Amino acid sequence: MSSKTIVGALAVLGVVAGALPANAHHAFSAEFDAAKPVTVKGVVTKFELVNPHSWLYLDVTGPDGKVTNWGFEFGAPFSLKEKGVTKKTLAVGTEITISGYKSKSGQNYGYAVESTFADGRTVKTGGAQDAPTVQPATN
Amino acid sequence: MDSNLGKRQHAFSNLMLSALMSASLVSVAADENTTSPAQEKKPAAKPVETAPPAQTRRPREKSFPTIASGEWTGPKLSDGQPDVSGFWSNTIGNHGNLTDPQGGVIGEARRTPLGPRDQRAPSRVSDPADGQFPFQPWALAKVKEFQVGFHNPTYPGHVEPNARCAPGGVPKSLYWHGYDILQYPGYVVFVFDNGSRIIHLDESKPHLPEKLKLWNGDSRGHWEGNTLVVDVSNHNGKALFGRSGEFISENATIKEKYIFANDRSRYNYVGTFTDPTVYTRPFTITIPAIKYTRAEETDGWNLEARWAKHAGKTQILEHDERICHENNGGFGIGSAQR
Amino acid sequence: MNTAAIKNPSWFKKIGLTLLLLTHVFAFSLVTSNADAHDATKIPRLANGKPDFSGIWQTTSAADYDLEPHSNRKDAPPGPGIVEGGEIPYLPKALEQRKKNFENRATDDPALKGFTLGVPRGIYYPEPFQIFQRARDLNIVHQFGHSVRTIHTNNTEHPEDPNDWWLGDSRGKWEGDTLVVDVKHFNDKTWLDRSGNFHSDALQVVERWKFLDPNTIEYKATLTDAQVFSKPWNISVILHRHREKNFQLIEDYRYTLDYDQYYPPKPDQK
Numbered sequence: 041m042s043s044k045t046i047v048g049a050l051a052v053l054g055v056v057a058g059a060l061p062a063n064a065h066h067a068f069s070a071e072f073d074a075a076k077p078v079t080v081k082g083v084v085t086k087f088e089l090v091n092p093h094s095w096l097y098l099d100v101t102g103p104d105g106k107v108t109n110w111g112f113e114f115g116a117p118f119s120l121k122e123k124g125v126t127k128k129t130l131a132v133g134t135e136i137t138i139s140g141y142k143s144k145s146g147q148n149y150g151y152a153v154e155s156t157f158a159d160g161r162t163v164k165t166g167g168a169q170d171a172p173t174v175q176p177a178t179n
Numbered sequence: 180m181d182s183n184l185g186k187r188q189h190a191f192s193n194l195m196l197s198a199l200m201s202a203s204l205v206s207v208a209a210d211e212n213t214t215s216p217a218q219e220k221k222p223a224a225k226p227v228e229t230a231p232p233a234q235t236r237r238p239r240e241k242s243f244p245t246i247a248s249g250e251w252t253g254p255k256l257s258d259g260q261p262d263v264s265g266f267w268s269n270t271i272g273n274h275g276n277l278t279d280p281q282g283g284v285i286g287e288a289r290r291t292p293l294g295p296r297d298q299r300a301p302s303r304v305s306d307p308a309d310g311q312f313p314f315q316p317w318a319l320a321k322v323k324e325f326q327v328g329f330h331n332p333t334y335p336g337h338v339e340p341n342a343r344c345a346p347g348g349v350p351k352s353l354y355w356h357g358y359d360i361l362q363y364p365g366y367v368v369f370v371f372d373n374g375s376r377i378i379h380l381d382e383s384k385p386h387l388p389e390k391l392k393l394w395n396g397d398s399r400g401h402w403e404g405n406t407l408v409v410d411v412s413n414h415n416g417k418a419l420f421g422r423s424g425e426f427i428s429e430n431a432t433i434k435e436k437y438i439f440a441n442d443r444s445r446y447n448y449v450g451t452f453t454d455p456t457v458y459t460r461p462f463t464i465t466i467p468a469i470k471y472t473r474a475e476e477t478d479g480w481n482l483e484a485r486w487a488k489h490a491g492k493t494q495i496l497e498h499d500e501r502i503c504h505e506n507n508g509g510f511g512i513g514s515a516q517r
Numbered sequence: 518m519n520t521a522a523i524k525n526p527s528w529f530k531k532i533g534l535t536l537l538l539l540t541h542v543f544a545f546s547l548v549t550s551n552a553d554a555h556d557a558t559k560i561p562r563l564a565n566g567k568p569d570f571s572g573i574w575q576t577t578s579a580a581d582y583d584l585e586p587h588s589n590r591k592d593a594p595p596g597p598g599i600v601e602g603g604e605i606p607y608l609p610k611a612l613e614q615r616k617k618n619f620e621n622r623a624t625d626d627p628a629l630k631g632f633t634l635g636v637p638r639g640i641y642y643p644e645p646f647q648i649f650q651r652a653r654d655l656n657i658v659h660q661f662g663h664s665v666r667t668i669h670t671n672n673t674e675h676p677e678d679p680n681d682w683w684l685g686d687s688r689g690k691w692e693g694d695t696l697v698v699d700v701k702h703f704n705d706k707t708w709l710d711r712s713g714n715f716h717s718d719a720l721q722v723v724e725r726w727k728f729l730d731p732n733t734i735e736y737k738a739t740l741t742d743a744q745v746f747s748k749p750w751n752i753s754v755i756l757h758r759h760r761e762k763n764f765q766l767i768e769d770y771r772y773t774l775d776y777d778q779y780y781p782p783k784p785d786q787k
Contacts, residue, residue: 088704088718089680092344092503117680118479126678257564321782336779336786345773346663361656363571363649368656375663377647377766384763393768395663417773417780426781456784487673495653495673502664502683504632504706504772 071113072151076142080110080150087130089117093167096152098136112138112152115167123163125155134158140166236478239281240270241300243467246438246447251405253441258364260380260402263439263446266471266498268357268481271300274341274421278302278310280354284422285326303354305449305465312425313459325424340418344503346374346394348418349411349433350450353466357481359498367400367407372483372501378409386412392429394418400435407437427454445469472496560694560728563652567670568694568728571650573759573766576736580641580754583712592623593712599641601751605714611745618713627707631771633664633683635707636700636722637738641754647766655689655696660766668698675702681718683707696726709740717744732758 068074082098094114099107114120130136137156143149155165251261272280281299283289293299302310314322328337341347347355352371359370367378378398387397389412396414400407411433419426427433431454439446448466452458471482474496487495561569582593585604589595598604607615618625628634634642639659646659653671658664668687675686679702689698701721708715725737734756741749 090683090704091499091501091680116479118477118483121678122479317784318782325782334779335776336782338776340773340780343773343776345777346768346770361649361651363651366649368649368658370656370665374768375658375665377658379765384765387765387767391767394770394773395768415777417777419781428781428783485676487669487671488676489671489673491672495671497667497669497673499680500666500682500684502633504630504683 068151071144072141073144074141077139078142078150079137079139081135081137082110084130084132084134084136085109086132087127089120089127091118092116094120096130096136096138096155096165098138108148110138110148110150112140112150113167114152114155114165119167120165123165125163125165129157138165237270237469237476237481239272239300240467241281241298243270243447244445246405246440246445248406248436248438249404251402251439251441253405253439253443256362260362260367261405261439262362263443263470264360264362265443266357266482266484266496267360267446267468268471269354270467270469271303271354273480274339274351274354276423277420277425278304278312278423284329286330303464303466304462306451306463307460313462314425315457315459318426318457322424322426325419329422329424339422341373344373346418347371348374348394348416349376349396349414349435350448350464350466351418351420352376352395353448353468354421357471357483370501373503378407382410386410389413392416396433405439405441407435407439409435409437411435426457427452428456430454430456443470558730560731563650565652567652567691568696569650570648570655570696570726570728570734573645573647573764574734574756575643575645575759576641576754576756578641578754580752581638581643581710584710584714584752585712587712599752599754601753606747606750608745608747611715615713615715618708618715620713622711622713625713626711628661628711629771631662631773632707633662634659635683635703635709636666636685636687637724637736637740637752638707638709639664639666639684640736640738640756644769645759645764645766658766660769662770662772663766663768668696670696675699681705685720685722694727696724698722698724698726700724715745716740716742719744729755732760734758 080098080100082100084096084098086095086097088095094117095111096114097109097111100110101107114125120126135158138150138152139154139156140150140152143151151166153164153166154162156162254262256262275284276282279296279299280303282293282296304310304312307313312322325337328334329339332338341351341355346352352358352369352374356372358372359368361368361370365380367380369376369378374395376395376398378400380400380402382399382401384399386399387393391397391413392415393413394415394417396411398409398411400409402408414427414431414433415429416427416431431452433450433452435448435450437446437448446468448468449463450466451461451463453461471484474482474484474486474494476482477484484496484498487497489495561571563569578599579594579596580599582596583598584600585598586600587593587596587598605615623629628638628642633639639646639657639661642659642661644660646657649656649658653669655668655670657666657668659666664684666684666687668689670689670691672690673688675688679686681704682702683704683706685700685703687698687700689696691697699721700723703716703718703720705716705718705720720740720742722741723739725735727735729735735753736756737751737753739749739751740746
């Protein structure tokens with residue numbers, strides 16, 4: 041059995057190698073609202089690589105031309121680096137699209153499930169195991 | 180490449196076997212790594228940097244050797260202490276479930292049913308023999324409440340303290356993330372991802388006044404051959420034991436033995452907890468641990484270290500700072516404080 | 518015999534002189550070793566000869582109230598500050614931020630949230646810290662927040678792929694008996710004192726640690742931050758060893774105080 045077949049079988053079973061809760065820092069449902077998916081596209085203003093959750097800030101231009109700054113929670117620096125997400129790949133001025141869930145506080149904060157770069161590359165940047173795994177609908 | 184593939188096949192079939200038997204899937208890796216294989220199924224996703232190969236990650240243990248207390252024949256430090264400094268981590272799993280550490284969080288929906296109990300690691304409780312905490316009825320009721328409330332907490336006391344970056348306390352710190360053991364004349368220092376413990380080896384120093392209650396307690400210890408014997412007082416019990424909700428009160432006393440193998444590869448923690456306000460009798464928790472010596476084994480949980488950058492030839496392992504400041508302050512919304 | 522009689526005195530003389538010499542040597546060695554034991558000027562050293570800063574230290578300086586010269590306030594005594602040359606050389610825009618911080622210090626000081634104090638504030642904050650030192654590193658455990666900072670003294674360099682650390686990354690080298698530490702790769706979430714002096718994530722701190730005597734350390738730091746200050750500036754404080762009998766750190770977590778009353782469960786609790 042090739043490893044690809046095994047991997048495929050695991051994926052079909054919904055069982056993935058080494059899944060679920062290693063990082064227990066998080067309480068997704070205490071902070072973010074699984075009923076409020078959000079997608080924003082903007083330009084990076086700040087990227088903080090901090091344990092256990094990094095934060096990305098970006099300027100988002102609305103249809104009315106108004107610019108608001110959004111903050112999104114990312115995963116731990118270690119796991120981001122494993123996926124090639126570093127300070128260089130998210131340097132100030134980088135274009136990025138983030139889809140995730142809004143903060144319960146009502147402010148412009150969210151939890152980033154997935155980030156898409158200008159070259160089309162998509163990275164799962166979320167760090168919470170108790171976050172919904174279903175892709176949020178794009179708005 | 181072939182040998183890598185062969186190893187990966189072996190590792191994957193092992194993982195599949197254990198995954199099928201216990202769907203709890205307690206992880207050695209950060210969650211994102213798990214999605215890498217799944218992403219292979221999505222045609223749209225471009226390849227991203229994949230997780231380190233599975234063979235560099237140590238599999239979770241289902242059983243572990245007893246280590247007898249006795250003579251120390253390994254290297255010693257200048258003050259006579261056995262030299263056990265380094266990066267260590269527990270081998271069985273995290274704080275999800277104390278009595279069935281690889282059985283998944285209680286009340287969490289399963290993707291696959293649990294297999295036979297004896298195919299998973301034993302309870303953290305090594306005494307009493309049935310592996311259950313000898314709770315008084317009121318305490319057991321509180322534990323059951325926590326096991327329900329944990330999944331959607333409305334009561335502040337049902338938020339697992341780790342989610343607030345609170346210190347891990349005793350003994351949870353030892354099955355949380357990997358940690359440093361550092362030794363100095365007169366001290367053994369444990370540095371955890373959340374909190375530190377300073378073990379004073381001068382036992383003539385009295386414990387702190389009883390009124391002072393600390394997340395990681397106040398510790399006095401000494402070496403007996405290969406065993407570090409520690410007496411813990413002033414422990415506030417607030418960290419709880421994990422997501423299954425077990426706990427001790429601030430009235431508990433803890434006697435610990437850290438029993439090291441002479442080759443320094445492993446040690447077993449054997450801690451006896453006495454708390455007449457919560458339990459009907461003392462109980463013992465046993466936690467196996469292994470030493471990590473290679474940066475390649477970094478997995479974001481058991482080890483989060485790198486090879487130091489330097490001009491020399493020897494490889495030096497070093498760890499990032501261990502500080503967590505999130506969701507601090509009152510119950511709830513960390514992001515609201517930003 | 519006359520020869521013997523003549524020889525005897527010189528032989529005795531030699532023996533006598535030798536004995537006298539030996540006695541002096543012995544007495545001198547006694548005196549010296551006693552002097553070593555009581556020599557208040559001999560600083561402690563590691564086996565490798567480097568000064569050993571291990572111990573529990575704290576400053577008596579009032580620097581944490583305000584690094585700059587200031588009159589008294591309701592929340593601070595008056596002080597000349599500890600900034601060499603007087604005031605911190607803020608860039609104009611940063612000075613605006615500093616003023617804002619000052620006005621909101623009663624709520625915005627990160628130390629009020631129990632956040633780690635950062636560098637160098639943890640050194641002059643009015644709570645003790647313990648230095649654990651080995652050949653390869655110093656580990657500083659701060660009582661406040663029980664934060665741990667590692668100063669690597671093993672000829673290693675800052676990492677290639679740093680994070681934005683609360684306490685930066687510290688690499689130390691010895692210049693004689695002075696430990697010179699380069700600290701950088703910070704985040705911007707800590708303040709430099711209670712009055713709102715602050716920094717960005719571009720902060721770099723160069724520290725100099727030196728014994729003045731076995732129980733006193735002179736601590737100096739040069740702060741550079743191109744986003745906040747127009748040029749580097751220096752501070753200095755004196756650290757004193759805690760010598761009270763059985764003195765020890767007591768972990769001091771502030772950020773748990775808002776919720777810790779809910780743990781662990783109690784029989785009479787709802």
